[in-house]
Amino acid sequence: xxxxxxxxxxxxxxxxxxxxxxxxxxxxxxxxxxxxxxxxxxxxxxxxxxxxxxxxxxxxxxxxxxxxxxxxxxxxxxxxxxxxxxxxxxxxxxxxxxxxxxxxxxxxxxxxxxxxxxxxxxxxxxxxxxxxxxxxxxxxxxxxxxxxxxxxxxxxxxxxxxxxxxxxxxxxxxxxxxxxxxxxxxxxxxxxxxxxxxxxxxxxxxxxxxxxxxxxxxxxxxxxxxxxxxxxxxxxxxxxxxxxxxxxxxxxxxxxxxxxxxxxxxxxxxxxxxxxxxxxxxxxxxxxxxxxxxxxxxxxxxxxxxxxxxxxxxxxxxxxxxxxxxxxxxxxxx
Amino acid sequence: xxxxxxxxxxxxxxxxxxxxxxxxxxxxxxxxxxxxxxxxxxxxxxxxxxxxxxxxxxxxxxxxxxxxxxxxxxxxxxxxxxxxxxxxxxxxxxxxxxxxxxxxxxxxxxxxxxxxxxxxxxxxxxxxxxxxxxxxxxxxxxxxxxxxxxxxxxxxxxxxxxxxxxxxxxxxxxxxxxxxxxxxxxxxxxxxxxxxxxxxxxxxxxxxxxxxxxxxxxxxxxxxxxxxxxxxxxxxxxxxxxxxxxxxxxxxxxxxxxxxxxxxxxxxxxxxxxxxxxxxxxxxxxxxxxxxxxxxxxxx
Numbered sequence: 001x002x003x004x005x006x007x008x009x010x011x012x013x014x015x016x017x018x019x020x021x022x023x024x025x026x027x028x029x030x031x032x033x034x035x036x037x038x039x040x041x042x043x044x045x046x047x048x049x050x051x052x053x054x055x056x057x058x059x060x061x062x063x064x065x066x067x068x069x070x071x072x073x074x075x076x077x078x079x080x081x082x083x084x085x086x087x088x089x090x091x092x093x094x095x096x097x098x099x100x101x102x103x104x105x106x107x108x109x110x111x112x113x114x115x116x117x118x119x120x121x122x123x124x125x126x127x128x129x130x131x132x133x134x135x136x137x138x139x140x141x142x143x144x145x146x147x148x149x150x151x152x153x154x155x156x157x158x159x160x161x162x163x164x165x166x167x168x169x170x171x172x173x174x175x176x177x178x179x180x181x182x183x184x185x186x187x188x189x190x191x192x193x194x195x196x197x198x199x200x201x202x203x204x205x206x207x208x209x210x211x212x213x214x215x216x217x218x219x220x221x222x223x224x225x226x227x228x229x230x231x232x233x234x235x236x237x238x239x240x241x242x243x244x245x246x247x248x249x250x251x252x253x254x255x256x257x258x259x260x261x262x263x264x265x266x267x268x269x270x271x272x273x274x275x276x277x278x279x280x281x282x283x284x285x286x287x288x289x290x291x292x293x294x295x296x297x298x299x300x301x302x303x304x305x306x307x308x309x310x311x312x313x314x315x316x317x318x319x320x321x322x323x324x325x326x327x328x329x330x331x332x333x334x
Numbered sequence: 335x336x337x338x339x340x341x342x343x344x345x346x347x348x349x350x351x352x353x354x355x356x357x358x359x360x361x362x363x364x365x366x367x368x369x370x371x372x373x374x375x376x377x378x379x380x381x382x383x384x385x386x387x388x389x390x391x392x393x394x395x396x397x398x399x400x401x402x403x404x405x406x407x408x409x410x411x412x413x414x415x416x417x418x419x420x421x422x423x424x425x426x427x428x429x430x431x432x433x434x435x436x437x438x439x440x441x442x443x444x445x446x447x448x449x450x451x452x453x454x455x456x457x458x459x460x461x462x463x464x465x466x467x468x469x470x471x472x473x474x475x476x477x478x479x480x481x482x483x484x485x486x487x488x489x490x491x492x493x494x495x496x497x498x499x500x501x502x503x504x505x506x507x508x509x510x511x512x513x514x515x516x517x518x519x520x521x522x523x524x525x526x527x528x529x530x531x532x533x534x535x536x537x538x539x540x541x542x543x544x545x546x547x548x549x550x551x552x553x554x555x556x557x558x559x560x561x562x563x564x565x566x567x568x569x570x571x572x573x574x575x576x577x578x579x580x581x582x583x584x585x586x587x588x589x590x591x592x593x594x595x596x597x598x599x600x601x602x603x604x605x606x607x608x609x610x611x612x613x614x615x616x617x618x619x620x621x622x623x624x625x626x627x628x629x630x631x632x633x634x
Binding site for chain 2: 060063064065085086088089091092093095096097098099100101102103104105108112113115116117118119120123130131133134135144160161162164165167188189192193195196197198
């Protein structure tokens with residue numbers, strides 16, 4: 001790769017982000033309640049958790065926007081509290097909400113950021129043109145950002161974070177609210193970025209996203225890391241495999257539930273999808289027994305699959321509640 | 335679609351994704367960084383942003399342009415005659431007040447904008463950059479200057495058109511407007527400081543207006559210029575910027591001893607002229623009466 005030299009020069013730290021016992025309280029709310037993180041350089045690290053788990057607060061502390069109440073954190077060896085300016089020179093941040101000026105055009109936004117980093121007028125314009133074209137926003141370059149679609153909006157957000165090619169990029173729910181195509185574009189951007197040696201910390205409530213992108217995942221809930229590891233490790237910690245059923249008629253779920261519990265002898269999970277249910281099994285043989293039983297009582301199965309437990313099941317078994325079934329009203333504000 | 339050289343990650347590139355990987359890779363490859371700019375350069379960049387916002391959202395200047403026009407016309411022609419006896423006399427008295435009032439309302443804008451930036455999230459981006467910390471706020475000053483100056487120009491321009499004549503001459507007017515700008519900058523910090531602490535831009539606006547309205551209603555320019563006694567002395571409004579201590583000066587002025595050399599308390603060269611008009615003191619030059627005549631206005 002062409003960038004190896006530059007990466008070598010920069011990547012002296014084995015850990016891009018390191019945090020010990022980070023704590024942040026808002027009044028009596030413990031938004032972050034003692035988080036430890038160790039993110040190896042050049043990897044994607046997923047922070048997975050429901051709304052209000054403390055993801056945003058943790059990212060804001062690491063990105064020097066919030067002062068931790070207790071604990072320490074370093075980004076590429078620089079302390080976020082005492083050496084905040086050095087940290088700011090190395091990171092990029094794409095917040096959960098729009099982090100560009102909606103009144104300005106795409107070009108103006110990038111030029112603004114580039115000028116703040118110290119680019120000359122001409123260099124800032126050139127950088128803006130380069131980034132906008134790379135993010136396929138050239139056509140929208142002269143339109144105010146408020147006229148952008150959701151996907152374009154996210155891309156200009158990301159482009160604005162990459163004016164200086166940050167070594168560590170914080171992405172707070174980068175794909176929330178995007179359609180699948182835009183989401184895939186964002187995922188591709190993240191992959192390219194990490195291929196080039198940058199480190200990405202991304203928060204998400206979407207299990208699939210963490211599964212797709214992240215080398216390691218920290219599951220957080222109520223301000224604490226409740227599990228950490230690769231997606232495979234997390235799944236393995238929950239159970240060997242599982243059977244997923246989708247019924248043709250959601251009304252038959254109670255009946256199917258009874259049959260499954262009786263046949264398999266394990267707890268059966270009702271998914272958020274009202275026609276789906278799943279259970280952990282020890283071998284595929286169990287599932288073989290299950291189908292005739294269901295057939296006998298007249299339950300019509302639309303879909304059956306065997307596989308590793310989904311991260312949703314992981315989350316459920318770790319926290320006792322579904323990852324995505326939380327009330328939106330508890331959204332983090334900090 | 336995806337680059338062939340990155341088998342592992344790009345191998346999973348999904349259908350429907352259209353980002354071209356190679357230009358992207360080139361654009362985000364590690365590169366040399368420019369030297370860190372000075373604090374002043376940072377502030378100027380934010381100033382540039384403030385001006386750009388005016389360019390892109392000229393509607394934000396409505397309160398700067400239309401409000402003074404509406405107020406001036408409304409008070410001059412609807413109430414002028416009733417309050418002062420004739421419209422010309424009232425305008426002479428009213429205009430500096432309208433000017434101060436207009437600029438006073440605009441001072442809320444910086445706090446409002448700051449809060450908008452914070453709630454929308456763009457402020458987080460600025461804070462995550464290695465820039466001089468106060469620069470976003472300091473950089474708002476150029477935008478403010480444009481707004482204040484525009485409002486002053488429009489108000490004065492309309493005033494002159496309607497027949498207002500400033501006693502202080504061009505220098506007096508410029509000095510007055512200059513003083514008004516300084517005054518506006520000073521006041522705007524009150525509302526700017528609300529910016530980071532309030533929950534929403536509307537809360538900033540509401541709170542600021544709550545602070546401003548009582549001040550505004552105390553402005554004397556809407557009152558009858560001839561007779562100060564209509565409003566009890568302790569309720570008597572004063573021009574913003576006029577310290578309460580000045581009230582005694584005004585009491586003197588009522589006896590026709592107001593010091594003409596003094597820059598008007600309202601910040602306008604023409605202010606002492608208003609006072610004379612207001613107190614029905616003999617006006618040395620005939621211009622005021624002729625002004626009233628020229629404006630073609632009649633007393634009620």
